[in-house]
Amino acid sequence: MPTDLELQVKTLPNSPGVYQYFDKNDTVIYVGKAKNLKKRVSSYFNKNHEHGKTRVLVKKIARIEHVVVDTETDALLLENNLIKKYQPRYNVLLKDDKSYPWICIKKERFPRVFSTRRVIKDGSEYFGPYTNVRTVYALLELIKELYSLRTCNYDLSQEKIDAGKYKVCLEYHLGNCKGPCEGLQTEEDYINDLKAIRDILKGNFKESLESLKKLMMDFASVMKFEEAQKIKEKLESLQNYQAKSTIVNPSINNVDVFSIISDETHGYANFFKIMNGAIVQSYTTEIKKKLDETDKELLELFIVETRQRFNSLSREIYVPFKVEVGKDIKVTIPKLGDKKRIVELSERNAKYYRQEQFKQIKIVDPDRHVKRIMAQMQKDLRLKEEPRHIECFDNSNIQGTNPVAACVVFKDGKPSKSDYRHFNIKTVEGPDDFASMEEVVYRRYKRLLEEEQPLPQLIVIDGGKGQLSSALKSLDALGLRGKIAIIGIAKRLEEIYYPGDSVPLYLDKKSETLKIIQYLRNEAHRFGITFHRNKRSKGAIKSELEQIPDIGKQTITNLLRKFKSAKRVKSATLEELTDAIGKSRATKIFNYYHSKK
Template structure:
């Protein structure tokens, strides 16, 4: 009985099922139908459990499955132990990297440690890439079918464990979380230093009118909203994204240089090669080209463009580097659109006031500065208006609203 229970725990149901079926037939032959029914119920429970626990082909037995997922600082190795088509053990190991060890070396070391810890006697190991292990252990890299599915499952387990660790670390050790993201961005974007200070630019000229631009700032991967800046385009006539980008980048970094403010480690331009080239012209004019890293992100396929490189970089859609860049781009777009709408709204209000005889741009601005809105100007008394613009203009304004 104890030996059979051990076999069930290991995923081998065959001996127990054979025993119960033989016992059921014996009891039925002796006309002991109630007892035979109880045995049948046990058989059904075992078969149901076997179906639920069988994740691959039942013929796959006594196999160890390993996978690895890593970043700049840590590696996560998942181990699945299979017996008779069932997973009888799952374990994920976190390893802190000391050097820039390749995944192959880390996985090979982890396999030996894990197998020793759980006293694995399996002669066959499934992994996603070839490895050199001690003699007597066969390494298989499945390409298709159930064997490949079980390796994929192991990799998903490693990724899930990694994400859960990230969530915990973000709460318990935010500095470690930030450091890891910064190191990953440096690696993914081929930067010479971690992008602790990033600035992103976006143009906005809805329907071709009132062109504006926005610059948002991220420090350590998080928005620094007090450092956001709006720009009203001054030197460009009409909707010209390239010229507008050239203007705002020039104005932004000329001012930072004049005021001896720290420059960003990375500039992100919302746009493809054209907008990136325009921004580069301004950096070159200021003598900053090559001193500040700069990239462009195109909206259609989220491809990343680098200076003097016609071939874009495509980051994994789930990568944290791409997520930060998308967050920068979206925040710059939101900030720019908000400013653009406010500007158009203010312009519409001024136009309403300037349509009154005798009221020009300066008078309209003076009234709005004092009363804050057209509604309050309409509600103001003649005396209040006269104090601001004189009795003659005040009467014209008052009469136009009453």
């Protein structure tokens, strides 16, 4: 597999979506859907395929494109649209070009509700498309169970009803229809049922559930328990049903959707073309900023360029904010509903593309990746310079024993483990975190100054205002205040404190800057705890052997070198002990343990 293709596969998202394979002539040769894009596309390159055509297909792939969607259902529908549009060589094409079913509420007096595969622009309402005809039948069955609707195709005009042209059919006698053909049901009552049906088809069950509950309680209050039970069954049917996903509202036709997200150096823009309620085209690209352009400027440029490139004649566009693209195009900024959701889906595709670019840059151009991260941290933390060298301090003591501290060092946003340092607290008695922090920071930077080692651009103190103040005392004593930026991060709410500022800074929980600071803090904690644990363990071993009368430190060292632990010393035979430290001392140790027994 070529390197650039391998890179594309590595950075695909673990999300449902549709992928397209292009050959060296930039022709679509295959369109597929996936629950997990990364796993599915990777599988083409990670195994030997039994079928010769699949092996040929894989050899011909020169480029991969993909579209992220909300659900697997959306992926299926989008795949269908793209196959019909491009008719790729390696996809199965249905000869009858069968489309997916919709549920139609017909534009007529006493509207019928039925399934259809043909969308006719006659003012009727269409809901769908649905990927499974059984879903449509189940939904229509549910509607029929809950509401009494006509199934005949009579023209129920008021004149014909008044003239008595129609007679009720078997559906009326079975209780499935209330007989509007004979004027036994008013149009207002019928329209109220349709309103509830629309809510169900859109996935809004609240009002229908509430009205059915009220009806059930009304029947129960007058002892009509059989009728109440029937309503209860309808309620259960409605509660168990989950509205199936649709890709786009069918009322959205011939519309272009644009969105953009950006960082310090680049913008990432996405374009969807929607025809007859479905996405038929998707395009995402990276735009390099030259003069720190705004998102508005970049998006306007992208809209004009993309519409020209794809020869789009759409009269309306959906965008996340106001843009100026000429008087001939209607600009819509959706606030809610299906239109808002399609803009959000466009933004998500732009975000995924940005993440993939970051991953690829990290592999191919690590310098650019580091520069971007450093620029972001400098901006987020309001620093004078990029924090290429960061040091983080953490204190560790458990019940006041063996107080130690750790200093971890990050260079270019990554751990530099050879520069990590441990500190035994020397001048502080008992568990005093503030005094310990003051001592450690002083010792660390006094040494760096004496050895003329480079100082960090940022110091991170694991703790709030108290620990930060203690660290500042040491920097003052060394004349480093103002030369090194210093912040404290409180454990509970990830609050970042600055010297002389009582109001903390709260970073975005998803920001890369906060993630690096949390990584620093966690690394310092891990490093300090490991050192503390080892120190306590060694202390416990030595203290047990030191209790033996007339046994010195060198003897203990020799024993631990030979037997590795106090437990093995205790279980050793007299002969084994004699071989290690001589008969006299071996007898004392052997008698000490065995006389205790």
